[in-house]
Amino acid sequence: MKKILLPLSMVCLLLVVCFTVINCKADQPNVSMIATPTPERPAGQTDVLQLAVEPIPTVRIAFIGLGMRGPGAVSRMTHIDGVEIVALCDVVEENVKMANEILADRGFPKAQEFYGDTEVFRQVTALPNVDLVYVATDWLHHAKVGIQALKDGKHVAIEVPSAMNLDEIWELINLAEEKRLHCIPLENCCYDFFELTTLNMVQQGVLGEILHGEGAYIHGLERFWDKYWKNDSDSLGWRMDYNMRHRGDLYPTHGIGPVCQALNIHRGDKMNFLVSVDTKAVGNLEYVKGKTGEYPENFRNGDHTSTLIRTEKGKSILIEHNVTSPRPYSRMYQLTGTKGFANKYPIEGYALDLGEIDAEITADYENLNAHSFVPKKLREQLMQKYKHPIVKDIEEDAKTVGGHGGMDFVMDYRLIYCLQRGLPMDMDVYDLAEWCCLIPLTEMSLDNNSSPVEIPDFTRGAWNKLNGLKFAQ
Numbered sequence: 001m002k003k004i005l006l007p008l009s010m011v012c013l014l015l016v017v018c019f020t021v022i023n024c025k026a027d028q029p030n031v032s033m034i035a036t037p038t039p040e041r042p043a044g045q046t047d048v049l050q051l052a053v054e055p056i057p058t059v060r061i062a063f064i065g066l067g068m069r070g071p072g073a074v075s076r077m078t079h080i081d082g083v084e085i086v087a088l089c090d091v092v093e094e095n096v097k098m099a100n101e102i103l104a105d106r107g108f109p110k111a112q113e114f115y116g117d118t119e120v121f122r123q124v125t126a127l128p129n130v131d132l133v134y135v136a137t138d139w140l141h142h143a144k145v146g147i148q149a150l151k152d153g154k155h156v157a158i159e160v161p162s163a164m165n166l167d168e169i170w171e172l173i174n175l176a177e178e179k180r181l182h183c184i185p186l187e188n189c190c191y192d193f194f195e196l197t198t199l200n201m202v203q204q205g206v207l208g209e210i211l212h213g214e215g216a217y218i219h220g221l222e223r224f225w226d227k228y229w230k231n232d233s234d235s236l237g238w239r240m241d242y243n244m245r246h247r248g249d250l251y252p253t254h255g256i257g258p259v260c261q262a263l264n265i266h267r268g269d270k271m272n273f274l275v276s277v278d279t280k281a282v283g284n285l286e287y288v289k290g291k292t293g294e295y296p297e298n299f300r301n302g303d304h305t306s307t308l309i310r311t312e313k314g315k316s317i318l319i320e321h322n323v324t325s326p327r328p329y330s331r332m333y334q335l336t337g338t339k340g341f342a343n344k345y346p347i348e349g350y351a352l353d354l355g356e357i358d359a360e361i362t363a364d365y366e367n368l369n370a371h372s373f374v375p376k377k378l379r380e381q382l383m384q385k386y387k388h389p390i391v392k393d394i395e396e397d398a399k400t401v402g403g404h405g406g407m408d409f410v411m412d413y414r415l416i417y418c419l420q421r422g423l424p425m426d427m428d429v430y431d432l433a434e435w436c437c438l439i440p441l442t443e444m445s446l447d448n449n450s451s452p453v454e455i456p457d458f459t460r461g462a463w464n465k466l467n468g469l470k471f472a473q
C-alpha cells in the first residue's frame with residue numbers, strides 16, 4: 001500500500017506545482033510571461049537621463065524625409081530664432097526642390113540639396129556643418145537614419161514611431177549613451193494645450209495620484225493611403241504595406257506619450273508588461289481590393305487593437321489603435337486620479353473633488369463633485385490657471401504658425417530652446433524606446449494568444465533615479 005501511496009502523492013504534488021505556475025499572477029516573474037531580454041550595457045557607458053550638452057547658440061539642421069510631413073517642419077523652423085537649415089534630403093528630387101522654395105519664400109538662404117535614392121542620407125549625416133538631423137521618412141528608414149546620424153556625431157530627432165523593433169531601439173539607446181548625444185522622438189501630442197495643462201495639474205496634485213491612463217490613435221486614414229510614398233512600383237504605399245505585414249499597435253506614441261508623462265514612466269515608475277487583443281481585419285481589406293482587384297490573403301493588422309499595460313507602482317494604461325473604422329478622430333487621453341478625472345476626447349473636461357479646487361475659483365459654484373464634469377466656465381478658469389509654463393510665452397506664436405493647432409510648433413520650439421541653452425530635452429531616448437516598443441511587443445502578444453509580454457526597463461536599472469518629469473526652463 002505504502003508503495004502505491006508514495007508515487008501517488010508525488011503525482012499530486014507535481015500537479016499542484018504545475019497549477020500554481022500557470023495561475024500565478026502575471027506581474028510576478030513566471031513562465032507564462034513572454035520574456036524580452038535586456039542586452040548588457042557596454043562597458044564604460046552610462047545612462048543619458050537628464051543629458052545636458054554644450055549650448056548650441058545657432059542650431060544647424062539637416063532635414064531627411066520631405067513627403068507630406070517634413071516640409072511643415074522646415075517651414076515651422078523658419079519661425080524660430082537661431083536656426084539655420086543647411087541641408088534638405090529626400091529620395092524624390094521634386095520634394096527637395098519644393099522644400100527649398102519654402103526657405104526662399106521665407107527669406108532664408110537655400111539649403112544644400114540631396115536626393116536620388118534611399119542611401120543618399122548618409123552624405124547628409126556625415127556633413128561637418130550639421131548639429132541636428134530631423135527625420136521624417138517612412139517608418140522603415142527612421143531608425144536607419146537615426147543610427148547613422150548618431151554614429152556621425154549628430155543629435156537626432158525622429159518622427160513617430162521612431163523605431164519599429166527592439167534591435168533598432170537598443171541600437172539607438174546604445175549609441176546615444178556611447179556618444180552622449182540627444183536622440184528624441186518627435187512626439188507632438190505631448191505638446192497639445194489640453195495635455196500640457198493637464199500635466200501641470202497632475203504635477204501640482206490637483207487630480208490626486210494618477211492610477212489609470214488611456215490613450216489612442218483612432219483616425220481613419222482612407223484619404224491618405226494613396227498619398228504615402230511608394231517604396232516600389234508595385235507597392236500600395238509604405239504605410240498600408242506595413243499594416244499588411246504586421247499585427248499590433250503600429251502607431252502607439254500619440255496615445256501613450258502624454259499618458260507616460262503623467263505617470264512619470266522611467267522617472268519613478270516603469271511599465272512591466274502588456275497584453276493585447278485585436279479584432280479581425282475588415283476595413284483595410286476593402287482598400288487593398290479596390291487597388292489590386294482582389295482581397296489580400298494574409299492581411300495582418302486587425303481593425304481595432306487594444307493593449308493593457310501594468311506598471312511597477314500598480315498603475316494601468318489602456319492604448320487603442322484603429323486607422324480604418326468610420327469613427328471621429330480620437331487620441332482618447334483620459335487620466336483617472338484618486339481625486340479627479342481628465343478627459344480630452346470626444347469632449348474636453350475635468351471632474352474634480354470639490355476640496356481640491358482653489359476656493360477663489362470655486363466660490364461661485366454649488367454642488368460641485370467628481371460625478372460630473374465641471375461647468376464650461378470653471379474648466380476655462382482652470383485651464384487658464386494651470387496653463388503650462390512652457391507655453392505661456394509662445395502660445396500666440398504657436399497658434400499663428402500652426403501645425404496641428406500649434407502643438408507641432410511648441411515641440412520644435414522646445415527642441416531648439418533646449419539645444420541652444422544646453423538643457424536636458426523634454427523627451428529622451430528612453431521615452432522613444434518605451435513608446436515605440438509597443439509595436440513589436442503588441443505583435444508578440446497577439447501572435448501568442450494575447451499572452452503577457454514583459455516590457456524591458458530600457459534605462460537598465462535607472463528608472464527610479466529621477467523624481468518625476470520636469471521640463472527644463
Ligand SMILES: NC(=O)c1ccc[n+]([C@@H]2O[C@H](COP(=O)([O-])OP(=O)(O)OC[C@H]3O[C@@H](n4cnc5c(N)ncnc54)[C@H](O)[C@@H]3O)[C@@H](O)[C@H]2O)c1
Pocket residue numbers: 064065066067068069070089090091092095117118119120121136137138139141159160161186187188227228229230404
Ligand atoms: N507626428 C505627427 O503628427 C505625424 C503626422 C504625419 C506623419 N507623421 C510621421 O512622419 C513620417 C512621414 O510621414 P509622411 O506622411 O510625410 O509620409 P510620406 O510618404 O508622405 O513621406 C515620406 C518621405 O520620406 C522619403 N524617404 C523615404 N525613405 C527615405 C530615405 N532613405 N532618405 C530620404 N528620404 C526618404 C520619401 O521619399 C517620402 O517623400 C512618418 O513616420 C509618419 O508616421 C507624424
